[in-house]
Amino acid sequence: MIVLSLFPLFLLVALSSLTYATSDYHESLTLQPLPQSSLLASFNFRSNASQESFDERNFRHFPRALGQILQHAHTKELHLRFTTGRWDAESWGSRPWYGVKEGNTGVELWAWIDGADDQECVQSSSDPCSLDAYADEDKRAFAKWITLTQSLSGLFCASLNFIDSTRTTRPVASFSLAGDHPASSNLHLLHGTLPGEVVCTENLTPFLKLLPCKGKAGVASLLDGHKLFDASWQSMSVDVRPVCSGPDDCLVQIEQTVDIVLDLDRSKRPRDNPIPRPVPNDQLACDTSKPYHSDDTCYPLEKTSEGGWSLSEIFGRTVSGVCPLGDSQSSEETICLRVPHERGVAVSEGAVETRKPDGFTRCYTLQPSGAFDLVMPEQEATTHVPLDEPVLRAERTIVGHGVERGGMRIIFDNPSDTDAVDFMYFETLPWFLRPYVHTLQATITGRDGIRRQVPTSQLIKETFYRPAIDRERGTQLELALSVPAASTVTLTYDFEKAILRYTEYPPDANRGFNVAPAVIKLGGHENPIYMRTTSLLLPLPTPDFSMPYNVIILTSTVIALAFGSIFNLLVRRFVSAEEAAALTSQTLKGRLAGKVVAIRDRIKGKSAKVE
């Protein structure tokens, strides 16, 4: 399909995973400089526990806190992702781990949950339980799912408990089991995302605590929240799956990864003074050939050399030894670097370098104890590690204007000139965004730039659709799409925005509402490639939140006015000023004069007033 130059690396990882499958703990770090002075650091930690010891709650390297949650929630396979930032595929190429270890912006969770009933039903295998309708099983799986999200929210300090029925979906074709499960097991896939969730140090802390060495030794000692959350893009993942080599020979495997793209210049700033200051005049690299070059004008010279960096500079720490828990740690190549072989690299004493035949990879075996640092001096760049092109580019935006309606536009671009791309497109929409599926339209733009409207059936092979129910569940749309070679496909559909109830608005309603990114799955079940679009912000019609108070104040005023005047009319007598004076005066003459005035008024017919 496309030359995957990163492939050898991942083959290497896959091979090492096979060789070390017997070992209980394995960790590795791969560093790869990317264009625009970025650095991709991929951390990988893997622990195994035998299925028997896991079932007996006998945990060694497998984190007990997570193991107990999984057992309690009957979860057979778990995938949890914390991601921030945007992967810049234009300049960084395709994603690490083929996007398999990546998640939506925010938090994404999917799990396969055993919907089978608890022991009571297994015991009495005769009827009511074994014959139960699928609905019951589904309900049970959902209840376990809620238990799982609640427990994980406590473990990972994230608001995972907000994954309720409105955010839960059951994808049909976009996700497949990564582990080996017994054929008889009746597993339910549930998927939920929180696109607006913040990922910060409090999520990293429990993540590191799951590791056997707790981030105190080994490559995990590099992970520092201050650098990690300053990255251009970062993704943390936790995957738990059973791996079976035989019918009775099963392992429960937990794999944790952290992938970060660090901006080298930004990471090198000292932590106590991170604000960039202007470069002093005498340190500026100016193009002196420009005619306007002078003391106060400078045309910046493009750097031809690659900037130098070291681990201690960009992570603020050095690797402190090797996590001593792995059995074969002493002979393991823990840290790999992807730079051309001619690039000079200095490492701490004691580390053994191995160069791989691909010409771009070198790996280091670390000393069991003692700090490890890696220094890349500044050097003129002659060759670069080739980055592989992404197989597909996808972009998803909300179009339209006004607060009542809008539209979604998804653009798929196939860069290949020869091959069509087939993939699954999966999106979940919140219930307050109501799509009109009949407005789904497709246009194809070839390399010649001519747009052609085509019937959607020409591109969409299959459609799985579950409409939303207000306040109960969101829309789920899965499309099997095919984009022809050298063309760009644009899908559009219209939607309507619902009006929420007053109490349903979050405290920062005017910020907009997050719409989860779409997930794109390419390839088959064996080697899938995943991509995710960016998350969207949907502005909804928001009321003026002081309105209830205005209404209360206005209503009170109206009531007070009405009540006051009616009360006045009922209890007061209205008389003219002369009458009042006469009535209040106590003398006989005055009273008489008053009477006279009253009689005169009556004769003249002016007695309309209430007396």
Add this chain to the structure above:
Amino acid sequence: MSPYFGLLRALPFLLTLFASLASSEHTSNWAVLVSTSRFWFNYRHLANVLSLYRTVKRLGIPDSQIILMLPDDMACNPRNVFPGTVYSNADRAVDLYGDNIEVDYRGYEVTVENFIRLLTDRLDEDVPRSKRLGSDAGSNVLVYMTGHGGDQFLKFQDSEEIGAWDLADAFGQMWEKKRYHELLFMIDTCQANTMYTHFYSPNIIATGSSELDQSSYSHHADNDVGVAVIDRWTYYVLEFLETQVTSANSKLTLGDLFDSYDETKIHSQPGVRWDLFPGAEQEGRLRTVVDFFGNVQNIEVENTTATDPGSLKEDLIEIARLVEKWRARDREYLVSQNDSSLRAGNDNSGLQVSLSPHSARKNFEPAKMSQEAPWEKRLVGASVLGICAAVWLTGSILGRSSV
């Protein structure tokens, strides 16, 4: 005669001394630290809470016994030039976020409902331990709140508010449910002292930053952070805690803490309420600061031979019984699982039977949409319409003829 008389006179004093010693015993410490403000310009409220979090952690309360509520994210906020960091002082000496922090309630979870549910433990059974206040009749609880408030209310996230009565009732219920032994309530907000006026449950000491109609002010701003970083009252409380209470063995009392309030520095009149505490101010002042901020663990020894309900022996027997029960269940479960896997492996028909419920699945899972011939549908629609029209016509004709 006279020595006896002296002893008699001293007896009540000794008795009260013993009584006070006995009542000051607590077996655990809990802290509930709440910031109630969202948005970047309220950075100082989160810094207030995080400073307190650092202090109670320094004095020994573990993360599992601290409930931290942060309604917004300041550390990883894009506006923060110091990523992953929160400072409460312009000298930026202490990074409050650090490397090891556990936030129990964050973002939209910080609501009045969740706060009251937390205090009164009216939570769903699925809610994990880290999000529960597991205090009991032997726990000293520190409740610290900060945000924007007014006369007898405190705003939560600019969208709702908790009233002084709500808070008083929540504490009242805590007392009835034996969820605290002694409670120290601290609040830093405008007109803070009005928030504790309605408390009625015993054993509460309350202190606030400002009187009715007084504002609580921020202490200073950091020019690089760009906003105020701490409030005045919290700043001076922390100054006392950080400089005077240097270890968990500190003998400084709450009296010392409250005497350290300096109105000229705080720019408002802090208040203290003692009357709910047994022995009022006199006794309350003697409580040490670490009774609430530290983790002093006095162990309650029970008579192990006793068999009355609630005794240790009875509990142990019950636990042993539970363990036995679960083990038996596990064994049965494993056996049944093996059976079912064997069955599935033996014949394919069994597999098909187990798969048959999948057909019922369709009403839950997304339906697969298929292309339909529109003419059929149109025909059906037209015929239905035609039938309706015919019925209407016959109806109208019959109706006319009958008249």
